Amino acid sequence: MSPRWGMVIDLDRCTGCQACVVACQAENNIPINTEAVYLQNRAIEWIRVERYWDGEYPNIKARYIPVPCMHCSNAPCEPVCPVYATYHTPEGINMQVYNRCIGTRYCAVNCHWHVRFFNFWQPKWPESLQNQLNPNVTVRSRGVMEKCTFCIQRINHAEQNARLDGNRPLRDGEVNTACAQACPTRAIVFGDLDDPESQVAQIANTTTRGYKVLAELGTDPAVLYLKKIDPEAPAHGGAESA
Amino acid sequence: MRKGAMRRRDFLKLVATSTTGAVLFTGCGIGDGDPEREFKIESPVLNPVDLVYGRDNWYATAAGECGLIVRVFEGRAKKVEGNPDFPTNLGASDARAQALVQEVYHPDRIAQPLRLTGARGSGEYQNASWDDALTELGNDVNGARGATLVITPPLSGPMGQVVNEFVRAADAQHVAYEPEDRVVLREAVRRVFGTDTLPTLDLANTNFLVSFSADFLHTWISPVQFSRQYGEFRQGREDVRGTYWHVSSRMDGSAANADRWLPITPGTEGLVALAMAQVMVSEGLVDRAVAERVYSGISLDQYAPDAVAETAGISAEQITELARRFAEGKPSVAIAGSLAAAHTNGLFNLTAVFALNYLVGSVGQAGGIILNPAPPFGSDVPGPSSGLSYTEWTGVVNDLNSGRYQLVIVNGVDPVYGLPEALGLREALANAGKVVALSSFLDDTTLQADLILPVHTTLESWGLIAPDPGPGYQAVALQQPVVNPFVDSRAAGDIFIEAATAAGASMPWPTYEDAVRAAVDSLRRLNRGNIEAADAKQYFMMAQAQGGWWDTTETADSAPNAPETATAAAQPEYAGDPGQFPLYLLPFPSNSLGYGETANLPWLQALPDPMTSAVWSTWVELNPTTADRLGVGTGDVVRLVTPRGSAEVPVYVNPAAHPDVAAVPMGQGHTDFGRYAKGRGTNPLDLVEPATESETGALAWAGTRVRVEATGRKVRLPRFEGQVPAFQLEGAPIIEVIPSEH
């Protein structure tokens, strides 16, 4: 039985340190987000940490949420692609096939989470920094979309090893995404949602704090958030207070 | 046909040229670099020795307080992860550890020895050979006997040993540089807890945490270690969710995560702590005798919440509630640092806060402050030590200016950048006979050098580091090279050994690696710890594989002797007349760039600041009301004027900023430091008056007042905010918040 990959992100643990962001950039050959890129609002961060202000001085909070691709089961980005460049793997990952992509950017328009990024330029690194590039990940060229892959290269590598090792199923913890591995507070947990023994499934199945961002769209994201706890949430803030 | 309307033929021509052009040009990949290379495949000349065929290699090493493992593929370092075995971080890492690989492959790394050809600071260098450079250094050392100054970070372990040997052989003077608030912190820990090592926390068991300006999740002493604990503090226990309050004059990345943030007037952390103690004692929540001992010489009754509330800028009720929750929420813990240490009364702030831990009995107890034992080194190996205070630096500068030093050797630090311009270290170095820099990058200090010797970066070096703070017991991280040096660099330790030998010392180790091996062997002879091995060789291999040595049973004395006490209460003093300079200038260490030491790495430059989401720049944070009064908004360039000087920076209107504060991040404003840092932003320390902390003499870098003047210019402040809005939509929150678990 193939796994169903998923992620749980505990907002009560996240501190907004963004170790995940750099870990992802290091793992996935994401071009350097220069100052010019930020000024054009075109920074590529497969996982980003969004910060929202909540309240007014002095009763103000800054809230953080790490946002990778939600890998929706019913992904709005998929049906709009005229060339089938974005599709769902049997393991529940929303993948971008770079060779098919012709850069219409319809998928990015149709994604409510804004986690799809277009390569407006040929990515460039100084020659010496290219030594750091991960050989297991394609460097995307100009004109194609790219997005979080749940570190598919790590999954494929582990699956290959497991197949060579007597075709056994993957063990929990054998695959981890770069962001989850780096996270110092262990706010991000990645694993197989269909394996009841896996840590991610146990959290997802037992938590009382789970919610999915923009769940009302009915896309069934594979990323489950655990609500932030704040005994003193400003009552007038944008956040929901129960 | 009307004039000016497009004719059909024109239209066709246009369609044909534009579409065809666009598609063909895209398809042919014009502008895509060198397509020929795709059709080549290269046979290297040599099989690199660190290339083990078959798969990725993972090597354990260390940097700072973290044990790391590094993925190496075909001789190139690809990815840094936390070492899951190493006790301080247990597999966790942070953005700065992740970015270590960019240091190795940085395009502007110094690739070979350089000799100055122009004037000092001109940056005009010519290449030299290592043989010539080392001979030159040896001659210089011999010629400057008794007149040599060595500047390094505080060194412990074998590197400390090697430098000490050199200092003895060359009859040199050795001074250490570290951020000035760290100097105050070390002194406070010495006075209150009686240890030279910094303490750690046991947040996983803490119920109530109050931090006084210590940004412990992002920049304060060991953020990875504390972040790991913080996760457990919040959600690691079935029944308890730890409560965290933050008292500070600037909302930093840690305060943003606090359950409640109390914005105080800058420099009043100590006062609030005394008021808390007063409440706890007068309400009988804590033992009066303990309070009288740790606050001996301070009459607590003067510091009732009512008396300090106005000075501190928060209400008496808030202080009282904080005190009650601190006393009743045991185990509770109080920490202080960063900005709290950077005022003229910094030592008082820190000691007054740390002493609170004695009142609630959380020193050395589960859920409290855990003291660290001295590292397991022999008596000949230096342990943790402190950097110089600003006052001591003034002495060094005077000595330099008097021409006392013919040779200055700098390694691993950039004091010209890190100390305020007011000190005049840059000018003083010009009076040294010769300056030699052991450095990988052309930072501000290296730019003053006559001779530059490129050294290995962290991932290419040997080392043995006792993490400070450690995990609460003795632990040592073994740093080993995970890749061969990428350029023609040398180990700094080897250069010191060579120089010491040239000065006539007979060094016990031919190379620095041997010094590290000898130190590991001395650990073996302790006959305890995590490593079991038959012989010395196997022992060293095991230490390499595990990434270090630790002994969970060797903790610090859990019931320390009667501590020394908090220092006398003091008010912060500020340079600048309040009428002329109405705001407080609060520089603060940046989440990703720290005090500027990592500003050369593009990933960290591009990492949004946790509060403002700004990148690649320096900005000033102003409260919306303050900004309105000045008539400026985000992106407007303002002039920051202090008694020391002025600088122009763009504004970020920060809804969480204290109305009386202008906060500016440290980290930018390097003269060179490679293409990613060069000429970028402003160093706020250049605006700081050289006020010092009253007891330690350390620089009070938050002790200057500032006037903010609009310039009328506007720039776009590069930041992440804008790709997502600053506030969530009412009624459709992205982040859902609940008041409690149930």
Place this chain on the structure above:
Amino acid sequence: MRRILRPVVFGLVVLVLLAIPVVAILARSYFLSPTAQPAKAQPIAFTHPFHVNTLGLDCTFCHRTASTQASAGVPALEQCMFCHRVVPTTNKPNLERLVQAFESNTPIQWNRVHQMPDHVKFVHSMHINAGFDCATCHGQVQQMATVEQFRDLRMGDCIDCHRQNNARTDCAVCHY
């Protein structure tokens, strides 16, 4: 009639013009795709037949990582020199070129024979360990004086083989 005809002709002309670049692109990607690369002479005329047939070397003797890693590995010159230190090189221009490159510390730029399309990961180790012979894809290299591409190696070829062998045909198996 003319009223209808003119717009139709006009439309057709536009369509044809628009089609030209598309056809050009398709033609380019077809003719320049891997199989269309002509066999090029290599900087050193290394002979597989001699090393394999006469000396009896196994493929993995030089392509060391074929069974353990994604890339099969092109040997370093040092590896050639392990043997060619003792094998006399005089009057053999190819060997002299090798020694000269080794001694002058110049890497050799071979012309790539098997040109994969972009954005594809082919993992040698998976295929070797699944029991396939190198010759399945590379042909009888031991009989080729100059190595040429043996199979089509475009996606259809890969997919056919994957289907025949019950391997996954999910895009993300190769494209990531």
